[in-house]
Amino acid sequence: MKLNALLKTLGFLALAATPVVAGPSAPVKNPAPLPPPNDDLGITASLGYDSNYVWRGINYGQHWVRAGLNGALLLVGGAAEDGAGSTSLLWNVDYGSLAGDHDTFSPNFNGAFGAAAIxxxxxxxxxxxxTAISHDFGPASVSFGYSFIHNMGSLANGMGVNQLAGAPGGFGMNDIQQLTLGFSTNLGPINVSSSANYDLFNGGWYFDLNAKSTIAVTDAISIVPHAGLGYGLHYNAGFTQSTRNILGGGTFGGSNSSTTTNGISGWTALNVGIDFPIKLNSRATLTPYVAANLPMGPMANLARSSSFFTGVGGPSNAFRSICYYGVTLSVRF
Known part of the structure; x- marks a missing residue:
């Protein structure tokens, strides 16, 4: 009896330890889907059109067509964990041209001074x-960079005015090489940014203060009002001394070609506008905009006919208030 009882007990334990192999296997749940690989290269390409090319308060001309590439390369990450922030290398390449050569500086010679062919x-x-190094501290980001601006075309070369009989020559624009210190932060729903720019080649400072806010209308459409204010300190916008003499006399250049002056010091212009970004898909955005440029202080005083072109019509349109518009198509890669 004891032996039978012991055998029954052992058989029961063996049966309990044996996995069940009969019948269909229990279904295995599908593993959680893996996140899609991050194939974003951090590069954005853009094409755009502006009815007027306005840069730092100056209206250079009509029908500006442009293209650009910009990107960011993360150098140091991990801001969320240790609070140390992240550091990125920013870069940009931009090119633009006045379609139809509708600049706002060239006087209307109309044959004056024997200049019918000009x-x-x-x-x-x-x-x-x-290029710039940008560090994001969380509440604010700071950047320091260098940019090279190469001015080209007959306007930059001073052709036209330099062809005038008796003109002293040397008219046009120099290239610009500048160092920029930038700052950006959010004050509630408003993003505020500012920069200080020093021109290594031409001398002079340019400061700006900008504010914008994004108002979501739908998941794909937003309204972005923005405003920017500029201030110059011995600022010459890269124009040669001879050009500044013509453009502004004592305000911008000097009383004659032999006078070396220090450029504009004071408020330059207030620029206000509204962007309407439209997300076409996850990577492409179309952004129409309208804006107004309002020259201020010494720059507003340049909106007059130069005495050099008396009776011809001086290059004053570049410094007058103007409303303009444009559109940009940007694609992120």
Missing amino acids: KSTNSFQRLQLG
Whole structure:
């Protein structure tokens, strides 16, 4: 009896320890889907059109066509864990041209001074290359960078005015090489940014203060009002001394070509506008905009006919208030 009882007990334990193999296997749950690989290269390409090319308060001309590439390369990450922030290398390449050569500086010669063969409009192109180191502290980000601006075309070369009989020559624009210290932060729903820019080649400072806010209308459409204010300290915008003499006399240049002056010091312009970004898909955005440029202080005083072109019509349109518009198509890669 004891032996039978012991055998029954052992058989029961063996049966309990044996896995069940009969019948269908229990279904295995699908593993959680893996997140899609991050194939974002951090590069954005853009194409755009502006009815007027306005840069730092100056209206250079009509029908500006432009293209650009910009990107960010993360150098140091991990801001969320240790609070140390992240550091990135920013870069940009931009090129633009006045379609149809509708610049706002060239006087309307109309045959004056025997200048019937001189164009009253001149071509202008600009190539800008920039790089900067940006550190995001969380509440604010700070950047320091260098940019090179190459001015091209007959406007930059001073052709037209330099062809005038008796003109002292030396008219046009220099290239610009500048160092920039930038700052950006959010004050509630408003993003505020500012920069200080020093021109290594031409001398002079340019400061700006900008504010914008994004108002979501739908998941794909937003309204972005923005405003920017500029201030110059011995600022000359890269124009040669001879050009500044013509543009502004004692305000911008000097009373004659032999006078070396220090450029504009004071408020330059207030620029206000509204962007309407429209997300076409996860990577492409179309952004129409409208804006107004309002020259201030010494720059507003430049909106007059130069005494050099008395009776011809001086290059004053570049410094007058203007409303303009444009559109940009940007694609992120």
